[in-house]
Amino acid sequence: MTDKTRPVLITGASGALGRVLTRALGANGWTLRLTDIAPFPDDLPKGAVFTKADLNDGVTILRLAEGCQAILHFGGISTEHPFEVVLGPNIRGLYHIYEAARREKARVLFASSNHAIGFHERPGEGEEKLDADCAFRPDTFYGLSKAYGELMGRMYWDKHGVENLNLRIGSAFPEPAERRMLSTWLSYDDLARAAEKFLTAPRIGHAVVWGASNNSATYWDGDHRDRIGWEPQDSAELFRAAVGEKVSRNPVAERYQGGGYTAMDYTRDKPSPKDHFSLD
Numbered sequence: 001m002t003d004k005t006r007p008v009l010i011t012g013a014s015g016a017l018g019r020v021l022t023r024a025l026g027a028n029g030w031t032l033r034l035t036d037i038a039p040f041p042d043d044l045p046k047g048a049v050f051t052k053a054d055l056n057d058g059v060t061i062l063r064l065a066e067g068c069q070a071i072l073h074f075g076g077i078s079t080e081h082p083f084e085v086v087l088g089p090n091i092r093g094l095y096h097i098y099e100a101a102r103r104e105k106a107r108v109l110f111a112s113s114n115h116a117i118g119f120h121e122r123p124g125e126g127e128e129k130l131d132a133d134c135a136f137r138p139d140t141f142y143g144l145s146k147a148y149g150e151l152m153g154r155m156y157w158d159k160h161g162v163e164n165l166n167l168r169i170g171s172a173f174p175e176p177a178e179r180r181m182l183s184t185w186l187s188y189d190d191l192a193r194a195a196e197k198f199l200t201a202p203r204i205g206h207a208v209v210w211g212a213s214n215n216s217a218t219y220w221d222g223d224h225r226d227r228i229g230w231e232p233q234d235s236a237e238l239f240r241a242a243v244g245e246k247v248s249r250n251p252v253a254e255r256y257q258g259g260g261y262t263a264m265d266y267t268r269d270k271p272s273p274k275d276h277f278s279l280d
């Protein structure tokens with residue numbers, strides 16, 4: 001029986017997805033402890049407490065996690081930035097989260113990203129889709145921090161038994177905004193359902209799950225979602241007509257799964273060859 005009175009810590013609570021989770025889990029009776037470096041903009045759910053904190057501040061993070069059963073780690077730099085900007089919140093901050101989880105015997109839901117694997121090519125019609133065990137192919141410093149986060153989860157499970165689920169989120173927005181998102185979109189409701197399943201699953205170990213709705217144009221197939229019993233219910237197909245042919249027209253962005261992030265600061269003359277084993 002799940003104990004909803006033991007607190008669940010949500011980092012990045014003031015961000016777009018943190019607010020979605022706070023609203024959904026608060027409405028379902030979970031006891032929430034919220035934190036972010038920015039003020040929480042909404043009314044607090046009943047019983048929830050918000051504390052402003054920087055993920056770089058390890059002592060405060062340890063204190064915030066005291067007595068928690070789980071940490072939903074959605075805080076940090078959420079788009080591409082220079083390495084030095086990403087480093088503190090996404091690398092050091094992540095270490096603080098995992099140390100706190102280890103001490104509290106709490107499980108961690110890590111908001112990972114498709115940008116950890118962004119340089120895999122998009123599958124063509126009938127081509128094999130990507131399994132969650134695929135190699136990391138980060139497309140940015142941001143994506144690299146997500147790969148690091150997943151690996152930290154791997155180590156904390158192997159070494160300390162800290163359970164963690166790495167949700168490799170595609171594009172979590174109210175609606176898909178371009179053609180790529182017909183493949184990568186994650187609805188807010190499917191995200192909230194995944195978080196609830198994560199909290200109630202009997203046993204997780206170290207798991208990687210594609211964070212996308214039930215999109216027929218998906219790039220991805222095969223992950224550990226059975227461990228939490230999550231089945232996304234929404235689909236980006238409903239938006240196909242509205243999205244139409246909205247594409248970037250950048251050959252790099254259109255070739256790889258990470259889209260526009262792969263094209264940022266790109267200095268090769270052209271996309272790498274299809275055969276990854278040849279050397280140009």
Ligand SMILES: NC(=O)c1ccc[n+]([C@@H]2O[C@H](COP(=O)([O-])OP(=O)(O)OC[C@H]3O[C@@H](n4cnc5c(N)ncnc54)[C@H](O)[C@@H]3O)[C@@H](O)[C@H]2O)c1
Nearest residue numbers: 012014015016017037054055075076078111113169171172
């Ligand atoms: N929205 C998406 O499509 C998507 C896709 C893949 C992964 N993700 C991941 O999901 C998480 C949430 O994404 P989001 O879209 O809500 O982003 P967001 O930017 O709206 O939220 C991130 C929150 O982290 C907070 N934060 C930043 N630096 C901090 C620090 N030093 N200390 C404490 N808090 C800090 C910000 O104030 C912000 O409220 C992020 O980790 C992001 O990388 C999101």
